[in-house]
Amino acid sequence: MNLSPAVTELIRALCCMPGIGPKSAQRIAFHLLERDRHGGELMTDALKFALENVGHCSCCRMLTEQDICDVCSSEKRDSSLLCVVESPADVAALESSASYSGRYFVLNGRLSPLDGIGPEDIGLDVLQTRLQDDQLKEVILATNPTLEGEATASYIAMMVEKRALACSRIAYGVSVGGELEYADGSTLSHALSGRRPV
């Protein structure tokens, strides 16, 4: 293709975004250059600022540009509950469900010995400190229901047990609004074994 070096370089750079291939990147590049230069400038500024300033909350490891994030510094949050999740996206999902008012701890990963990801890489030393909080009563394990997520949950469950705190795992089952017909065998098996009296 005979695109100019700056445009070619922009298209290549845009491909670093997840879900964006060369074709989408080209579409985005042309759109920003032709129709929305102001939007492009806002995007550059926001990204530059975020890359330079956003780090992890020293308390819960959530992405934030503050030292302590809003959830950790809020007085309204229930300090007796701590929900352990794999990623900031999980916090966003739980928050948008508006059904949880406790604190969070973000692993930013999951245990994966094959990839060389050990306890320290997912901040379990920081979590250990959090577990010593006197107000804390229950730890909710909300890692993903994958093999590695399960292994991570088991590992953390052992840590929690040593501190004699309550420890729970979020429920597995059929999605609300889903249909039994389309649920996979493993989910149905968990839904049955996790049945509760009406």
Added chain:
Amino acid sequence: MNLSPAVTELIRALCCMPGIGPKSAQRIAFHLLERDRHGGELMTDALKFALENVGHCSCCRMLTEQDICDVCSSEKRDSSLLCVVESPADVAALESSASYSGRYFVLNGRLSPLDGIGPEDIGLDVLQTRLQDDQLKEVILATNPTLEGEATASYIAMMVEKRALACSRIAYGVSVGGELEYADGSTLSHALSGRRPV
């Protein structure tokens, strides 16, 4: 959601890209901040550079950071052919087909009186100058086969006629590799009326 201001602002800014909604923007923001800060920096730099330097070729109105783009300044291109397209993406598509070796003219839009887009807004004054080139023999109209694209093509055809140059329109018909069964009626009608002796 309890995301920090910088992250919220980044997600909002990323939504200016076509095809990117709030959910994808959040995924991209977390990916860049958590996993690919280097890619994010390259993206910021490339976008900043492109926004500051890329303009339109003064000869064909293609996006380029040079005054005259590579296609216009190339000696290997056939100066007797001029292909008129609506957008830089069309040039990219034609170039990747490797079946055209003439020059281009990019309208960066199409005539649309209802939106207040007239001949000067799509650079037809620049095109008029191009038509005075002695080497030019044929103008190929490759605007999109939409109502506005057709109107634009007719308008330019009249300009070309006045200069007594050959003028052609790209062929309409069934896509190569497509199936007749799934072609729409209008396309089939054009494919029939445009039939050629074998």
